[in-house]
Amino acid sequence: MIEFQNVSFSYDKKTPVVQDLDLVIKKGETVGLIGANGAGKSTILKLMLGLLYGEGTIIVDGLSVTKANLPMIRKKTGYVLQDSDNQMFMPTVYEDMMFGLRNYGMSREAAEARVDAVLEQLGLQDLKYRHNHKISGGEKRMAAIATVLVMQPEVILMDEPSTALDPFNRRTVIRTIQVLPQTKVIASHDLDMILETCDRVVLLSHGKVVADGDCGMILRDRALLEQNRMELPLCMQMQGV
Amino acid sequence: MDKLSGAQSELREMDVLAAGISVVHRLHPLCKLLVTVTYIFIVVSFHKYDLSGLIVMVLYPVLMFQAAEIPVRVFFYKLRVVLPLVCAVGLANPFLDRMPLTQIGNLVITGGVVSMLTLMLKGCLALMASFLLVATTPIDMLCGALRKLHVPKVLTALLLLTYRYVGVIMGEASAMSQAYSLRAPGQKGIHISAWGSFLGQLLLRSMDRAQELYSSMELRGFQGEFFYSDIPACRVSSVMFVLVSCSFFACARVVNIAWLLGNLVVR
Ligand SMILES: Nc1ncnc2c1ncn2[C@@H]1O[C@H](COP(=O)(O)OP(=O)(O)OP(=O)(O)O)[C@@H](O)[C@H]1O
Numbered sequence: 417m418i419e420f421q422n423v424s425f426s427y428d429k430k431t432p433v434v435q436d437l438d439l440v441i442k443k444g445e446t447v448g449l450i451g452a453n454g455a456g457k458s459t460i461l462k463l464m465l466g467l468l469y470g471e472g473t474i475i476v477d478g479l480s481v482t483k484a485n486l487p488m489i490r491k492k493t494g495y496v497l498q499d500s501d502n503q504m505f506m507p508t509v510y511e512d513m514m515f516g517l518r519n520y521g522m523s524r525e526a527a528e529a530r531v532d533a534v535l536e537q538l539g540l541q542d543l544k545y546r547h548n549h550k551i552s553g554g555e556k557r558m559a560a561i562a563t564v565l566v567m568q569p570e571v572i573l574m575d576e577p578s579t580a581l582d583p584f585n586r587r588t589v590i591r592t593i594q595v596l597p598q599t600k601v602i603a604s605h606d607l608d609m610i611l612e613t614c615d616r617v618v619l620l621s622h623g624k625v626v627a628d629g630d631c632g633m634i635l636r637d638r639a640l641l642e643q644n645r646m647e648l649p650l651c652m653q654m655q656g657v
Numbered sequence: 658m659d660k661l662s663g664a665q666s667e668l669r670e671m672d673v674l675a676a677g678i679s680v681v682h683r684l685h686p687l688c689k690l691l692v693t694v695t696y697i698f699i700v701v702s703f704h705k706y707d708l709s710g711l712i713v714m715v716l717y718p719v720l721m722f723q724a725a726e727i728p729v730r731v732f733f734y735k736l737r738v739v740l741p742l743v744c745a746v747g748l749a750n751p752f753l754d755r756m757p758l759t760q761i762g763n764l765v766i767t768g769g770v771v772s773m774l775t776l777m778l779k780g781c782l783a784l785m786a787s788f789l790l791v792a793t794t795p796i797d798m799l800c801g802a803l804r805k806l807h808v809p810k811v812l813t814a815l816l817l818l819t820y821r822y823v824g825v826i827m828g829e830a831s832a833m834s835q836a837y838s839l840r841a842p843g844q845k846g847i848h849i850s851a852w853g854s855f856l857g858q859l860l861l862r863s864m865d866r867a868q869e870l871y872s873s874m875e876l877r878g879f880q881g882e883f884f885y886s887d888i889p890a891c892r893v894s895s896v897m898f899v900l901v902s903c904s905f906f907a908c909a910r911v912v913n914i915a916w917l918l919g920n921l922v923v924r
């Protein structure tokens with residue numbers, strides 16, 4: 417479904433941020449991207465969407481990421497930005513959710529039905545007509561996730577979906593991710609959430625893949641995690657791994 | 658709240674006002690646009706000494722503010738910076754134009770005084786009408802209405818994005834000045850030595866955010882054309898609104914209604 421072939425990228429043409437990345441993500445897989453701050457997680461997500469261009473080839477659902485293919489790739493892909501302030505641009509949550517659907521030519525009634533369904537799924541009915549600038553950080557986070565889910569993309573990329581959420585909302589997001597059938601890539605420092613939602617984990621350091629494999633195996637490896645500025649997930653710590 | 662976030666929330670409040678549900682809000686945006694343009698055009702066209710004729714035009718904004726359920730003080734408050742400027746435009750007239758026009762008791766009223774008052778009133782009325790339009794019509798409906806008039810989509814998208822991005826810049830500026838003041842307690846404003854980096858940062862941050870926002874729009878299928886909120890069908894009430902208001906404006910322009918009424922009373 418998603419394939420990185422020898423991809424390298426640098427913001428300033430000097431310090432490489434992503435180096436010779438080779439990665440294949442299969443359809444329906446849920447992959448966790450983990451790594452220290454600045455490891456290159458967000459950058460990799462942006463490369464997949466053609467928001468940044470590097471060397472090498474990236475293929476999303478059979479289409480290589482080039483200018484010409486962007487509209488099609490973006491139609492298939494949903495992206496939850498790391499900063500939800502940058503995700504929402506319409507006055508209200510409702511209008512923001514309608515924006516994408518209407519752009520793809522869906523009728524108002526059908527779009528509204530979808531919006532309502534997603535809001536209900538996330539328990540956000542109260543947020544519907546709230547103004548984006550008058551909701552809290554966590555509410556904005558949830559709304560940003562809703563704007564992406566409502567599009568029903570084939571691939572969902574999430575950058576830190578659980579930051580700023582209270583335990584209840586975090587749980588809702590985890591449950592939602594668990595039942596979504598799509599291919600998902602989740603970049604996060606919330607290793608407990610990764611453990612609960614992902615089949616596979618890719619550990620990055622300085623733009624390189626350090627480990628790639630079964631979620632349970634990697635997140636259990638205390639030495640490996642600590643080498644890369646991380647800790648065992650809390651639930652593992654409690655189990656005394 | 659510091660000045661910047663104050664300004665920002667004021668701008669946002671226009672969105673809230675525009676989202677109201679009064680009779681005026683429900684009128685067709687194109688009809689409102691048409692009436693507003695006609696109104697301003699006619700107000701401006703009054704002769705510079707025709708103060709009494711112009712007075713009648715006050716009726717429109719007064720009624721509209723009532724019907725839109727927006728207190729007039731909101732207008733004066735929001736435009737408190739612009740209003741004095743508009744009023745200042747005619748201030749020189751009394752000195753330039755000393756031709757006596759009429760006399761009340763011993764007091765001679767010159768053409769300059771009358772034309773100054775007319776000019777001020779014209780300015781205020783035009784501002785009021787524009788404010789009413791913006792305060793009762795969401796910006797995307799307005800853009801949608803303009804698109805219906807075949808205004809190029811580049812222009813309407815520009816208008817909409819500017820409106821949105823102004824908020825972004827102000828938001829960034831207010832966040833930065835808050836961060837600054839937290840670490841420079843007791844200092845008023847921003848010290849001159851920090852202005853260079855402050856402005857540079859502001860520009861960079863706003864550009865970054867604008868870029869991210871734009872990406873987020875592109876990711877959801879945006880290709881230059883907004884699907885402005887569905888413009889409601891033009892109902893009879895909206896057509897009536899256009900007909901009645903425009904014929905009233907035309908009457909007021911041709912016949913001096915204030916003068917007629919005055920004559921009736923005096924007789
Ligand atoms: N716009 C930019 N210009 C220049 N360098 C950048 C830019 N954005 C990120 N970087 C650099 O690229 C590297 C990778 O950044 P990236 O945002 O991908 O990290 P990340 O893994 O998502 O980190 P975090 O966990 O903090 O979100 C960092 O060293 C960062 O300093």
Ligand SMILES: [Mg+2]
Nearest residue numbers: 457458498575
């Ligand atoms: Mg990141």
